[in-house]
Amino acid sequence: GADAAPKPSSASMERQRSTELPALDSFPLKHSNTLTNRQRGNEVSALPATLDTLSIHQLAAQGELSQLKEHLRRGENLVNKPDERGFTPLIWAAAFGEIETVRHLLEWGADPHALAKERESALSLASMGGYTDIVVMLLERNVDINIYDWNGGTPLLYAVRGNHVKCVEALLARGADLTTEADSGYTPLDLALAPGFFCGDTRKAIQQVIENHILRLFQKRELE
Structure with a gap:
């Protein structure tokens, strides 16, 4: 079989690479192979003034648990709120390998079945x-x-x-x-x-x- x-x-595979991957490279935060906050032993990795300007999706991707929790307290539906691409905070956290953020989002009621606009x-x-x-x-x-x-x-x-x-x-x-x-x-x-x-x-x-x-x-x- x-x-x-x-x-x-291999040439066709390289062409497929350039068109199939979601555009995560455009996200203005750390690369996905860096250590998570918990692995570094930190709860916060950005300056407070910077954190105040980040959305719940950016906070989830960065693994900023304390700030993310504060954002989620402001509205019941924020935990599954999609961004312009349909990505929820859980999808962003999973994409950037933020395991503790994923764990907490699931505990807070994040939908693991959610799909973004292109079924990501x-x-x-x-x-x-x-x-x-x-x-x-x-x-x-x-x-x-x-x-x-x-x-x-x-x-x-x-x-x-x-x-x-x-x-x-x-x-x-x-x-x-x-x-x-x-x-x-x-x-x-x-x-x-x-x-x-x-x-x-x-x-x-x-x-x-x-x-x-x-x-x-x-x-x-x-x-x-």
């Missing part, structure tokens, strides 16, 4: 960033593990493309579909096997996780 699947070229979800963006703990936390809230966005991309596809081995492993262990096609025509399995897309140990690790998953599926079927 894998041999018959379409194998996109907290689960997909957490998978894209490789934030495995957040992915597991969201899955425990029974979100759709195979949710697709505007171009058919799923959480598993984004985790594979981002070389996030632990995230791929967690998604597969909880039933993510390897064969769901994006609008471009390729699946997470195609992407993992595409020549030239990964290199070195990461490629081997991703492929090994997928091979082990497929083997377990076959063994389970035989037992049934």
